[in-house]
Amino acid sequence: MTTDNTTPFDATADATAANRVDTAPVAPLAPPPGEPEQAGNRRHFLRTGVVAAGTGLLASALVRQNVGAAPPPPDFYPPPSPPTAPFAVPLPVYSAKSASRTLSPSPTKAAQANEAGRLPHQRWEQFLPKKLVEIHIKQGSHSFHPQYPTQTIWGFDGICPGPILVGRYGEPLLVRFYNDLPADLTGFGSPEISTHAHNLHDGSESDGFAGDYFSATKFGPTLTRPGMFKDHLYPMIYAGYDQYPGTNGDPREALGSCWYHDHRMDFTSGNVYRGMAGAFLLFDGIDSGNEKDRNSTALRLPSGIGIYDIPLIVQDKRFDASGMLVFDQFNTDGHIGDKFCVNGKIQPYFKVQRRKYRFRLLNGSTSRFYQFYLVLENADQTFTYISNDGNLLPAPLQMNQVRLGPAERADIVVDFATYPLGSRLFLVDRIEQFDGRGPQDNLVFPGAQILRFDVDAEPSAADTSRVPATLRALPPITMSEVAQSRSWTFDRTTSGWSINGQLWDVDKSGADIKTGTAEVWTLRVSGNWWHPIHIHLEEFQILSRNGVAPPPHERGRKDVVSIGPGEEVKIFIRFRDYIGKYMMHCHNSIHEDHAMMVRFNIVP
Incomplete structure (x- = not known):
């Protein structure tokens, strides 16, 4: 397993054995034969009447991953995915992406010869990178469930979801994104990329602008040339640096639970659905990522990435009769799946100790909204809500549900010490949604079980984590x-x-x-x-x-x-x-x- 050089907390190996999976990327598979799809054609296709926009009932094109499929008839509604046994696989939990000692060629302010034609990095001399990371966007082999075949996905480092990126305020980070996707496209999406770190405070040339997409042979309208890679400089400053330079910006503007995903113009939905998303976690002296931190300002929230600090990326998917991933790419209302994946697996389980855990919930779905409950024996449980969209609240809230639209995030703390060994709790979604237009007003009972928590062990060490009564102050509205x-x-x-x-x-x-x-x-x-x-x-x-x-x-x-x-x-x-x-x-x-x-x- 790899660990990040800056991760400040390490727990004993026995705390991870029940849940950790190997995150080494698999070797890329040879791309299947197929004609490349021309970039930018989709909206033109829709506007010219092949699919009538604005009618509410649109012709769908359900495209299967890896194998081309003819468009279905206009009245086609996707059939349900084949049945799967729930809680058949453990929740994948990943350690942080390791930093690189060097990158070759060395990063520079202006774009290099083999780099996509971006503008020069803003404030380069002020925020020279202290940490370097290299990521390759490429094909990989992935299993969503043991009852479905292993299939090809697109992912950061070839895995789905991508590796966890970690940043620390005051330590500028440069990430080099290589586009190793095959040029010939089969299925949905488009093999050019533009990676957005949602929602880091960074220069526009590193923001993942939709027109900044590139491959070795193609480039978007806001770049000047194609390239093998593109460097993104994340200065790791708080917003408001020009006003508060002495404190690296305004510490009240700190972010915590972020994510990164593709943002290629016209094809974001298909590219992210194919696997191009991952968690991006930020820390500072207050939210330090160390529950044993002796600094008086540290919150000491449950910590240890992939141990007691767990990103949960929830996405809905749909599969054809053979268990292959499919995507309704021409329904302009949105895409709704009927299988719920957490960290890339359909309805997994997660073994927990009788102690506190921090869960970073992310709605990574295309169009689906969620209303999550924590349920034990049909009774809703209370948890501690500490963060909204990666921003710590001024004070924690006691809640029994959280509602998330696409891309919204919520950090919650659950104390499993209140439950006896052998308890099984479920993360349940109860919102009713039929299509991409959005959720209905009513809830569905008992709801869809997304993830099972198995309380199966006492803590391997004393739980020193806490949730203080005060978290992070808000900047004033002036x-x-x-x-x-x-x-x-x-x-x-x-x-x-x-x-x-x-x-x-x-x-x-x-x-x-x-x-x-x-x-x-x-x-x-x-x-x-x-x-x-x-x-x-x-x-x-x-x-x-x-x-x-x-x-x-x-x-x-x-x-x-x-x-x-x-x-x-x-x-x-x-x-x-x-x-x-x-x-x-x-x-x-x-x-x-x-x-x-x-x-x-x-x-x-």
């Missing part, structure tokens, strides 16, 4: 900083999903925003759909939802807000430290692929 207010309406046109009546235009800015200012944005949904709206670069704070103050768990900082039919959300957001092109979009990634994105430029 209305005197507001330079401008803007309104954004998310709707549907006959040509695709739109923002303020406009389709995505990679070259056109919908707003030019002066750096160092704050704005108030009003986000509205005019149709009968749900849209999880994500803003790149900066976190925001919700001022109101439909004129009412947000509930306690939404009063922290966020980077995704789920907005329902006819709803209006007002947010306060600052723009700092970096300039260039960024995006706002719906994180129902089918919607973003079909034009529900807008570029904004941050200017000096």
Whole structure:
């Protein structure tokens, strides 16, 4: 097993033996024969009437992984996936990606000869990388369930989900992303990549802009040439560095539970669905990742990545009659699966000790919303909710459910010491959702069991972790900083999903925003759909939802807000430290692929 050089906590090996799996990537499989799909054709295909947009009932093209499939008839509805036995496999838990001593060629401010043609790294001299990581995006062999065949996926380092990336504030990190995908495409997605670290505070050239996609032979409209790799510099500063340079930015702006995924224009949904996503965890002196930390400022939350600190990436999938992954790539409402994967496995189990665990829940699905409950013998259990979208709350909340739209995150702490040995608890989803338009108003009982927790051992050592009464203070909302207010309406046109009546235009800015200012944005949904709206670069704070103050768990900082039919959300957001092109979009990634994105430029 590999461990990260900066991981500050290590637990005994017997704590991991029941759950750890080998994370070494498999050798790439030879790509199956097939004609490459031309980039950028999908929205043109839809607009020209082959699939009628805006009708609510669309022709579907259910594409099987690895094997080409003819489009089904217009009235086709995907059949259910073949049955699988629940809780047949352990939850995959991974250690952190190891740092590299060097990279060859050595990173430089400007793009190198074999690198995709990006702009120079901003603030390079200030934030020279102290940690180097190399990742290869490539094909790999993956088993979703023992009753399904092993099949080819696309993944970071060829695994699904990708390895856990770890960053520490004050230690600039450079990640080199190699595109080793085969040029010839069979199935869905597109083999060019643009990796977004959601939602790190970084230069636009490292943000994973949708038009910055590349391969060895192709490149997007916002790059200047193709390349074998692309370097992303993550400065690991808190937002507000220019205002608070002495503390590496404003520590109240720290992030914790992030993730990274592909963001290739028009094909984000298919590429992420094929496997291109992973957890990205950030630490500092407060959330230090060490439950034994003697520093008085340290929270000492449950720690040890893959031991007592567990990312849970939840995704829904659909499989054909032979157990091969399929994707409804032309239904512009969205894609809904009927098999629930956690960390790449269908309904796994996880053995726990009688002590506290930190679970970092991520909705990594294409279009599905979740409402999670922790259940023991049909009784809902209480857990401690500590973080929303990777942002620690000012104080922990005692809750018995958490609702997550696509790309939303929640950190919860569960104390299994309150349960006797032999107890079995379940993570259950009860929200009802039939299609990509969003969830229904009612809940389903008893719900779908996503993950089973087996309480099977006493702690291997004393549990020194805790959840203090105070977590992390919020930055103030100072209305005197507001330079401008803007309104954004998310709707549907006959040509695709739109923002303020406009389709995505990679070259056109919908707003030019002066750096160092704050704005108030009003986000509205005019149709009968749900849209999880994500803003790149900066976190925001919700001022109101439909004129009412947000509930306690939404009063922290966020980077995704789920907005329902006819709803209006007002947010306060600052723009700092970096300039260039960024995006706002719906994180129902089918919607973003079909034009529900807008570029904004941050200017000096």
